[in-house]
Amino acid sequence: MKKYWINSRDYILIVLGALIQAVSLRIFFVPADLASGGVSGIAQLINFYTEWPIGLMVLVGNVPLFLLGWRFLGGRRFALRTAVAIVTYSLLTDLLLKIPLFMYYSDILINDLKGDIFLNSLYGAIISGVGYGLVYRARGTSGGSDILARILNKWRGISMTQSYLMVDTLVILSAGFIFGWKQALYAMITLYVSGLVAETVLEGGGTVRTAMIVTNKPEDVTSRVMDELERGVTYLEGRGGYTGSSRPVxxxxxxxxxxxxxxxxxxxIDPEAFMVIGVAHEALGEGFRPLKG
Structure with missing residues (x-):
């Protein structure tokens, strides 16, 4: 039952994430001529000249990428989640225009932000980043440049950041020629901010600090940390590189x-102690957030 609940939860998050992305595209990116990168950005550029439905073009453009992902990124497990994300996002991108309630409130927002490209890019980046993050938390991908970036990362060892930059650069440059270079610049900022937001949603906002302490009085330090901070302490075996003597860390x-x-x-306790403070994105387990799937 637990496994089925986790899978069901994942698909709910994917659908919700796709909906949020579609809303962001329709309310902020399309009215402000901000190419959102990847297949969606290409669809926006084509729509500018042809008025072909953006959602339909996103769906068609993702078919070859989807097949590549099936081949290189995990077969059936990858395909099912990614297919749900792509189809849901593509359908909602066009269907939202047929919902009167959505059109009513979206027109209010669009008119309120009309001409303010900064706010459109900022709101669009934050909201779409939340959508991407939800899809990633559900172990899915959003298709498009996401698939190509993961393939480059897996088979060529290129970092995800560089992969996204390579994949989206052509779209941003094309947007510069069509929408203008001001829009292209804000589109680049949008991609960066949405990536940060997606990472925060994926990894959680509970950034914590890790500490490694080398001291001659480990018992005293441990006792006070456990009493005053109510945090656990782990002893690691260490050996001094110069002295060669063993000492706990x-x-x-x-x-x-x-x-x-x-x-x-x-x-x-020990003014001569050596301490290193590090940053961890998330801590799971006793004393912090529960460890769960």
């Missing part, structure tokens, strides 16, 4: 607000 995870207290504890 304390490892603990704290919130950002607790870093100052941790520094004070270590300094008061």
């Amino acid at each position: 304390l490892y603990c995870v704290v919130s950002r607000a607790e870093v100052a207290t941790l520094k004070t504890i270590v300094h008061e």
Whole structure:
């Protein structure tokens, strides 16, 4: 039952994420002539001249990419989630125009933001980023440049950031010639901001700090951290590179607000201690968010 619930939850998130992306495209990107990158951006450019339905072109353009993803990114498991995301996004992109209630409120927003490309790009980036993040959390992809970027990452070792940049550059340049270079610049900013938002939604906003502490008084430090911060401490086996002697390394995870207290504890007990503070995107388990699928 748990497995079925997780799968059902994933598909609900994918549909919701696709809906949010479609809303962002219709309310912010299309009225402001902001090419959203990838297949959607190409569809916008073609629609500018032909008025062919954007959603239909997105669906058609994703077919060859979908087949590539099937071949290189995991077969059936990849295909099912990605197919749901692509079909839902494509259908909603066109169907939203046939819903009177949506058209009524979207016209209000469009008129309110008319001529303000900055706000259109900002709102569009944030909202579409939430949509992308929900799809990614559900272990899906949004098709288009997402598929190509993952293929480049997997088979050529190119980072995801560079992959997206390579894939979307041609679309942004084309948008510059058609919509104007001001719109192209804001489209680049939109892609960057939406990526940050998607990453936040995917990994969670609960950024925490990790600490590794080398001290001659590990028991005292551990006792105060557990008593005052109520955080667990793990002993790691370490060996000094210069002295060759064994000594424990304390490892603990704290919130950002607790870093100052941790520094004070270590300094008061052992001013000669060595401590490294790192950043972790998310902490799951006892004392933090529950570990779940």
